[in-house]
Amino acid sequence: MWFAVYQLLWHLLLPFAFIRLAWRTRHSVDYLKHFSERLGFAYGKSITQGSVWIHAVSVGETRAAQPLIEAYLARGETILLTHMTLNGRRTGSALFAQAIAAGQLRQVYLPYDLCWSVANFIRTFKPKFGLFMETEAWPTVVFYCAEIGLPLFLVNARLSERSARRVNRFGKAGRSLFQAFAGILAQTEFDAQRYRSLGVKQVEIIGNLKFDVPLDPNLVQQGKAWQQELHGNQRLMVCAASTRDGEEAIILKAWKDLLLGNAFEIAPLLCIVPRHPERFSEVANQIHDAGLKFRRRSEWGGVPQGVTDLDVILGDSMGEMPMYYSTADLVVMGGSLLPFGGQNLIEACAAGCPVLLGEHTYNFQQAALDAIKIGAAKRIQGEFILSQPIALMEALKELLLNTAELAKMSSAAKTYSLEHQGATKRILAALEHQNFTLN
Known part of the structure; x- marks a missing residue:
């Protein structure tokens, strides 16, 4: 019936x-x-x-x-x-x-x-x-x-x-x-x-088959070239990856508060990559309204150059996540700040990139627990709302000021990825x- x-x-x-x-x-x-x-x-x-x-x-x-x-x-x-x-x-x-x-x-x-x-x-x-x-x-x-x-x-x-x-x-x-x-x-x-x-x-x-997915070597190479340029300018980059509707506002508020805190001699760079391409323009408007200097990834033909005066890059491209992960020193995983279940953290770990997770990782429950246990990821405690992004801001600040801890997490991320293939x-x-x- x-x-x-x-x-x-x-x-x-x-x-x-x-x-x-x-x-x-x-x-x-x-x-x-x-x-x-x-x-x-x-x-x-x-x-x-x-x-x-x-x-x-x-x-x-x-x-x-x-x-x-x-x-x-x-x-x-x-x-x-x-x-x-x-x-x-x-x-x-x-x-x-x-x-x-x-x-x-x-x-x-x-x-x-x-x-x-x-x-x-x-x-x-x-x-x-x-x-x-x-x-x-x-x-x-x-x-x-x-x-x-x-x-x-x-x-x-x-x-x-x-x-x-x-x-x-x-x-x-x-x-x-x-x-x-x-x-x-x-x-x-x-x-x-x-x-x-x-x-x-x-x-x-x-x-999980995702542990067996190879990273595109050309994109990894591009990412490493970009990272080398940023590090040459003593600049770190955070990638907010596969973000969902509502999360960008939280991340941008935390990022603006982070920059206003003047805790860094050289301010880090944020690269925000929305999950769905139809939202690229919407997120661009949000970055603009936040008063942050930004450019779109699509404005460069190759690896982005001359980003020293930018606060944010909008990753408005498809299929380039291995490049973003290979450039970044830290990832904020989208879908986990609000109750979307989390997006795939495995690809970031395969690139050796440490991960920050929110509370909502039920789509990748075991992967998240294993990554946290081995030291490849950290979970930010508490629910996120636009008016209170302080937990995210503090987590970003703590790690970006501790490059030794980032290096330790990066090594753990690579180990985690290899052990689960x-x-x-x-x-x-x-x-x-x-x-x-x-x-």
Whole structure:
């Protein structure tokens, strides 16, 4: 009964999904490209069947899937890579351009979760098996695959305590969704326990794929060149990474108070990188209104030069986080100051950059705890509101005035990153034990 209601709601909401896509064309006309794929048809004549199907909803999941995709490509498998977002698709196009050109990898949008669109998608591509990244669990897709005997796994899977409670509120219907997966390969024991509490029996702990994601060496080199220039001018840089709506105001207030305190002979530089590109202009306005001198990253062709008179750089670029992390002496991790669950701190640690975290890290619970334990990260205590950013300001001041402590945290961050690698191999091994054949 509930599934019929779910389908009815999807059909009723479909016009609003179309309107939303049309509305987003104010940012880019690309939102309407490949529109038919979202309805499960018109994929063109070049269809490769029997591929390994990997679903990575957006940018973070696509980057996390990189080592797994590359492992399958190295084995000669063809890959069907699906996304839900435009930025996820763009990221995949950049990461796997060579495989796409060689015809070894095909990108399409996952269709809307309607019975007829999902069925046509599966019939068209006939994938060998499916791997959904992290948290994706679309009922129509999951139940249809279970019904026709197509193995579908949730890999690099994570489930916060809040999400587990939300699933349980749906009772048997919510629990049956995760029980319908052929297996769940969880990141941590925390995640595995939550899936088991939903009645899932096929659960293994494999670690986090994000530890296996390589940093782009060209971007790392650019970042080190930029850092060398800043350090030559005796200037430190803080990167506020993947910030979310509401967090920039808190960070900018703390930064302004920090600079007004005159605790530094040479003032540090802030680089603020919003999580979503559609907010770049909004954040630029916030920096301007705060009375801070700034320039956009996009104003430079290469590595930013001549920043001695700036208070802030707005990182309005996509795909350059390894450069920002390799430049920075300290990272404030976005999504953790306000209750968004936190963004990925693993990439910063891989670049050897110490991390400051807020209270809200439930999306990366184990990673955050491990990073703090080894000394790669510190947690700022307390809730953040615009009128009281003093805890953030004090934490920044304490570390930026203690370069020896920063160096110690940087070394711990690299150790932490290396010690947690290996999830790719464990996923491949776990899947090879299943009752279907890999080439």
